Amino acid sequence: xxxxxxxxxxxxxxxxxxxxxxxxxxxxxxxxxxxxxxxxxxxxxxxxxxxxxxxxxxxxxxxxxxxxxxxxxxxxxxxxxxxxxxxxxxxxxxxxxxxxxxxxxxxxxxxxxxxxxxxxxxxxxxxxxxxxxxxxxxxxxxxxxxxxxxxxxxxxxxxxxxxxxxxxxxxxxxxxxxxxxxxxx
Numbered sequence: 001x002x003x004x005x006x007x008x009x010x011x012x013x014x015x016x017x018x019x020x021x022x023x024x025x026x027x028x029x030x031x032x033x034x035x036x037x038x039x040x041x042x043x044x045x046x047x048x049x050x051x052x053x054x055x056x057x058x059x060x061x062x063x064x065x066x067x068x069x070x071x072x073x074x075x076x077x078x079x080x081x082x083x084x085x086x087x088x089x090x091x092x093x094x095x096x097x098x099x100x101x102x103x104x105x106x107x108x109x110x111x112x113x114x115x116x117x118x119x120x121x122x123x124x125x126x127x128x129x130x131x132x133x134x135x136x137x138x139x140x141x142x143x144x145x146x147x148x149x150x151x152x153x154x155x156x157x158x159x160x161x162x163x164x165x166x167x168x169x170x171x172x173x174x175x176x177x178x179x180x181x182x183x184x185x
């Protein structure tokens with residue numbers, strides 16, 4: 001794993017995209033603060049720029065640097081049940097291409113040692129978009145990922161290539177009116 005961390009980190013620091021396993025599915029990632037790198041993901045996926053992208057952070061404390069998040073323990077508790085992405089308001093210090101048309105941001109803290117270590121070493125969030133062409137099914141394993149995706153990313157992480165992926169994360173948005181979470185997916 002150490003060599004894969006080093007190679008993925010080098011690619012990210014060079015402004016490249018990576019194809020990597022997360023705690024849910026294979027993702028296409030990049031520096032979430034870089035417009036140039038983020039635009040590459042839209043091009044690779046053939047995705048409409050109006051759609052936002054999910055970001056991964058190493059902790060909820062890291063998320064606080066990029067969006068308003070109160071009562072961190074409630075978010076931690078909600079994400080302990082199942083992999084959970086949270087829609088947050090007032091994003092900052094992040095590529096505008098990540099935000100999409102709603103000017104909000106989607107963040108998840110993955111339960112994956114490789115991802116956490118990579119994000120900590122990189123020092124900022126990573127984009128994590130599903131490794132499929134826009135509109136196509138999300139691949140269940142590495143072999144199902146489109147050859148177009150594989151040939152267009154900067155680096156492919158060589159971990160868990162033979163393991164089937166779980167489902168995508170659920171998506172929750174905090175309701176400030178009553179303090180509950182609304183499930184969007």
